[in-house]
Amino acid sequence: MRIEPLVLGIETSCDETAIGIVETALKRSKLSLKDIVAVAVTAGPGLVGALLVGVASASGLALGLGKPLYGVNHLAAHVSVDLLTHEMPVEPTIALLVSGGHSSLLQIDDITSSVIKLGESMDDAAGEAFDKIARVMGLGFPGGPAIDREAQAGNPRAIDFPRGLTQAKDWATRPFDFSFSGLKTAVARYLEATPDYVRPDVAASFQEAIVDVLLLKAVAAARSTGIDSLLIAGGVAANSRLRLAAQKRCDEARIRLRIPPPALCTDNGAMVAALGSLMLSAGRAGSRLDLEADSSLPVTTVSLP
Amino acid sequence: MSISLAIDTSTSRTSVAIIDQGALLWHGYRDGATSHGSAVPALVAAGLKVQPLIGQVVIGMGPGPFTGLRVGIAFARTFAMARTIPVIGVCSLDAIAALVQEKNDFIVATDARRKEIYWAKYQGGLRIEGPSVDRPAVVVAKGFPLFGEGAVKYSIAQSDEEQFPDLIALVTLGENLEMRVDGPLYIRHPDAVPTRERAR
Ligand SMILES: [Zn+2]
Numbered sequence: 001m002r003i004e005p006l007v008l009g010i011e012t013s014c015d016e017t018a019i020g021i022v023e024t025a026l027k028r029s030k031l032s033l034k035d036i037v038a039v040a041v042t043a044g045p046g047l048v049g050a051l052l053v054g055v056a057s058a059s060g061l062a063l064g065l066g067k068p069l070y071g072v073n074h075l076a077a078h079v080s081v082d083l084l085t086h087e088m089p090v091e092p093t094i095a096l097l098v099s100g101g102h103s104s105l106l107q108i109d110d111i112t113s114s115v116i117k118l119g120e121s122m123d124d125a126a127g128e129a130f131d132k133i134a135r136v137m138g139l140g141f142p143g144g145p146a147i148d149r150e151a152q153a154g155n156p157r158a159i160d161f162p163r164g165l166t167q168a169k170d171w172a173t174r175p176f177d178f179s180f181s182g183l184k185t186a187v188a189r190y191l192e193a194t195p196d197y198v199r200p201d202v203a204a205s206f207q208e209a210i211v212d213v214l215l216l217k218a219v220a221a222a223r224s225t226g227i228d229s230l231l232i233a234g235g236v237a238a239n240s241r242l243r244l245a246a247q248k249r250c251d252e253a254r255i256r257l258r259i260p261p262p263a264l265c266t267d268n269g270a271m272v273a274a275l276g277s278l279m280l281s282a283g284r285a286g287s288r289l290d291l292e293a294d295s296s297l298p299v300t301t302v303s304l305p
Numbered sequence: 306m307s308i309s310l311a312i313d314t315s316t317s318r319t320s321v322a323i324i325d326q327g328a329l330l331w332h333g334y335r336d337g338a339t340s341h342g343s344a345v346p347a348l349v350a351a352g353l354k355v356q357p358l359i360g361q362v363v364i365g366m367g368p369g370p371f372t373g374l375r376v377g378i379a380f381a382r383t384f385a386m387a388r389t390i391p392v393i394g395v396c397s398l399d400a401i402a403a404l405v406q407e408k409n410d411f412i413v414a415t416d417a418r419r420k421e422i423y424w425a426k427y428q429g430g431l432r433i434e435g436p437s438v439d440r441p442a443v444v445v446a447k448g449f450p451l452f453g454e455g456a457v458k459y460s461i462a463q464s465d466e467e468q469f470p471d472l473i474a475l476v477t478l479g480e481n482l483e484m485r486v487d488g489p490l491y492i493r494h495p496d497a498v499p500t501r502e503r504a505r
Contacts, residue, residue, distance in 0.1 A: 022383070022386070033386070033387060048372075049371070049372045049375075052341075052342040052372055052375075052376050053372070053375050053376055053379045055342060056342055056345060056346075056375075056376040056377070056379040056380040056383075057379040057380065057382075057383045058383070059345075059346040059380060060346075060379065060380035060381065060382065060383030060384035060386075060387065061383040061384070061386070061387050063346060063349055063350060063353070063384060063387075064383065064384040064385070064386065064387025064388045065387045289346040289347065289350055290342075290343040290344070290345075290346045290347035290350075291343070292342065292343050293342060
């Protein structure tokens with residue numbers, strides 16, 4: 001994937017493969033390290049050991065090449081990946097970031113400097129809920145694609161599963177937060193109480209409950225901020241029902257919708273490179289070479305100084 | 306012999322040096338068992354200001370605690386890749402043993418945390434046993450004088466000098482093909498598995 005200016009992105013979890021990732025990326029793009037103008041790396045949030053090794057690999061490259069290093073936020077990188085496929089700037093936009101590790105609603109005025117957190121999951125991430133329900137239904141791992149497939153033949157209105165944090169009092173106190181634990185319990189109880197349950201119907205109804213609540217809150221966030229753009233990113237953005245329903249609801253609400261192609265929704269180096277490239281284009285200063293990876297980096301910190 | 310950038314992150318001390326023909330052009334270190342990640346690039350950047358032209362990277366391959374060790378090795382490999390220069394690995398304990406003034410057999414030990422030490426036994430300057438990881442008492446029971454950070458920490462050291470890998474020794478050892486090590490020496494045995502000392 002060629003983006004201008006050319007930035008190498010490292011989203012890695014172990015040093016044994018860091019070199020391999022870089023070599024593969026260069027081979028695929030038919031570029032050499034000499035073409036790189038900057039190095040970008042995930043500085044957080046994430047597992048501390050993996051982050052430290054990724055940052056060390058990136059700083060070795062940057063120092064060896066004499067090029068700037070950008071230590072960037074993993075969540076902001078998820079949002080940035082959309083720029084690989086859409087030419088137009090995304091800002092300002094509401095971003096719904098949904099994956100196995102995070103479920104957040106963000107307001108993005110400038111992806112290189114201003115990200116505001118509107119809400120997040122109080123318990124499980126959306127992807128985690130998919131994984132757990134897929135397991136109790138015997139559908140295997142990862143749960144998202146498995147439930148998506150099973151739901152194709154099911155009726156999404158067969159069972160009325162609960163939509164977490166959508167009562168009147170919730171809209172008043174935490175309008176943009178999510179909770180999936182009640183839904184998880186409801187599905188488990190239903191399966192227990194219904195020995196002859198129709199698996200596709202359960203999968204479709206569970207999926208519908210998640211998709212419904214995600215989009216209810218995303219559209220509400222756009223309305224309340226007056227921002228008419230929604231960007232959906234993260235692994236769960238690959239879900240076919242979410243993609244379809246999001247288009248329908250955004251059309252109705254006159255919101256411009258962007259969702260990266262499924263292959264770019266999961267964690268990848270390209271999203272880190274994309275954010276690095278945006279930082280560079282915006283004239284933002286690089287990070288210190290001895291930047292400290294932060295396993296709990298807040299989403300509002302787009303890059304480290 | 307070209308100018309070497311030497312790095313070791315196998316102990317609580319992150320050491321970096323630039324060495325030319327066995328002579329120390331620049332040396333810096335930072336202490337802290339969890340600071341390897343930021344120490345390595347900061348130290349290397351400082352060293353490169355003194356001598357930017359590096360011909361090879363020599364890296365201590367441990368044994369050492371997992372993350373710190375991996376940070377140093379990852380940095381060494383990508384730096385070498387960026388410069389298209391070779392990277393040479395050496396057992397870090399050997400670079401401590403090289404400075405030990407002891408005629409008889411002796412043991413070098415570094416801190417493995419979790420109440421264990423990494424150790425290796427030397428005879429006439431050559432490693433004849435290890436590297437291994439064990440409880441200090443098990444290593445003491447072998448009856449040889451002990452050196453290194455791991456021995457000092459548990460007050461079983463012969464001397465409190467030669468605690469950390471010597472980077473001039475690291476580079477000199479790296480010139481000898483037989484002393485080279487290709488990958489990281491993690492060697493930690495799984496906690497759940499009963500080890501030799503329990504069988505004993
Ligand atoms: Zn992610």
